[in-house]
Amino acid sequence: MRIGYLDCFSGISGDMLLGALIGAGWPESELHHCVESLGLEEVRVQVSRETIQGLGAVRVRVESDRSQPLRHLPQIRKVLEQSTLPLRVQRRTMDVFHRLAEAEAVVHGCAADEVHFHEVGAVDALVDVAAAMAGLDRLGIEHLTCSPLPMPTGFVRCAHGELPLPAPAVCELLRGVPVYGVNLDQELVTPTGAALVRELAREFGPLPPMCLEQTGYGAGTMQRRDGRPNLLRLMAGSGFPAREAQRVEVIETHLDDWNGELWPHVSQRLMDSGALDVSLTPMLMKKGRPGYLLRVLVEPARGPQLRQLILTETSAIGLRSRMEERTTLPRRSVILETPWGPVQAKEIDTPSGPVITPEYEACRLLATEHGIALQTVYRTITAAAATGRKYDKE
Structure with a gap:
């Protein structure tokens, strides 16, 4: 299986992803063909190869000779249905715009179909999303992992005025996604980039095991004021077949005032719900009271379900969790x-x-x-x- 890793050390936007895809081997001619397939009048892309702080990168710009109309979700759907893009690309592109519309609707307090796509719905976003879907299909990337995303401070100017960073729609889109703060007052993750990540990435974390075959760098439009390169790195290759996850979530809690006779039932429920391993260790807690340390290993995707089960079946009122790497014998x-x-x-x-x-x-x-x-x-x-x-x- 071919897998990819989005190394978002400087965030992500739609044009950065297109550049990274071309850098990783997607033919530039297919990008131009994808734009033509959308059927948008006087819209084209300009692709340039640049050296940014010693790194070769690809910059993609969407250009139009006429102003494009503001579009709602139904108009986006109509453009895609009238295009000659493959049905799979149309469907996945529409899924991204649904995410965008739902996030904007929550932020602005309206229905998804009433959302005016301004910055994120302009013609460049439509090209970015549709072409990204076509490029990933062409490279055969079936599983995409994304690094934690950097969240800056400051403000960004948009159609609604100045909004705080990260943009409200980005915060809504990235609920449940690992993020970290950076001391920079420039936008790093755009709404389009956030929607693409949520739709495409199956998991978030470090680089997964792979036989690395291609690396591509996509350049962003701005220059960072802290001197770091504004690039997105895409690493693609063949994944190692594994019978079980090698990156696991460890969930722990201390239990007191709990009947240990319930443990066989709880452990069986945890295993039936996808736990990789469970353990219960007797311990002395504060003030000398006896208690237990409950520890569960689980694939990250099943973590929320097992946390809910622990809080339901035990006397735990809080949980700790962390990601760990493990090595297992075949x-x-x-x-x-x-x-x-x-x-x-x-x-x-x-x-x-x-x-x-x-x-x-x-x-x-x-x-x-x-x-x-x-x-x-x-x-x-x-x-x-x-x-x-x-x-x-x-």
Whole structure:
């Protein structure tokens, strides 16, 4: 699977993403064809290659010889439906504008169809979004990860007057997204860029494991006053196949005044809801009171669901969470032959060679059904593993 990483060290805008896509290998001719497919009169793009603080980058400018009308969501939809863009590109472009309209509607207190697209709905935004969708499709990027986004201070001038940075629509679009503050009074993340990120990125965080194949830099229109390059970096390559997530969220809480007899039920619910691992550790809390440390490992996408479950099923009134990287050994399920029938086990590829370990529940069930000691089952399975009497689970 081809994956991409948006390194937004200087934020993101639609034109920066187009430049990064061309820098990463999207043919410039296809960008021009995409613009022609929109059917907008006297609209074109200018592409230039520049060196910015020693880095080769691509700058994309959308130009028009006539003023473009203000558009509402229905007019954007009409333009796309009348275009000759592929249906998938039309649909994904419309999804981005729906996000923009809903965010602007919340900010301005109106319905989404009533939103006047000013800066974000001008012709350049329409070109930026549609072309970005076409470029990602052409590069075959199926999974996109985005870095945390920088949030500046100050004000930006727009059709509604001067608004605080980050722009209100950007704040609405980036709810739930990792951000951090920077001491700069210039806009870094535009509403169009924020909407693209929310629609395209499957996760936010550090660079995922990949075999890096292309890197492209897209140049923004302004020059940063702090001297740093105003660039967006797109890194693309082939993802490493993995059976499970290598970047996990760790959720923890301290529990007191809680009945530990409920733990089997809670742990089973957590595992059924997608937890990768759960643990409950006895501990002494402040003033010498006994309590527990509850820890859950989960893929980041499932974090909100499990946090809600913990707050519902335990006495926790607050949770801590953090992202961690982990390394796991390859493993697979196998079936071992025993005198009492087949039993499930795990074969783990360790640095010193494969190791087979039986599954506890499978051994317990076998011992119960045949009325034999559990340790007898374990010894027999170990012997079976040594003789190689196994086969992969279907």
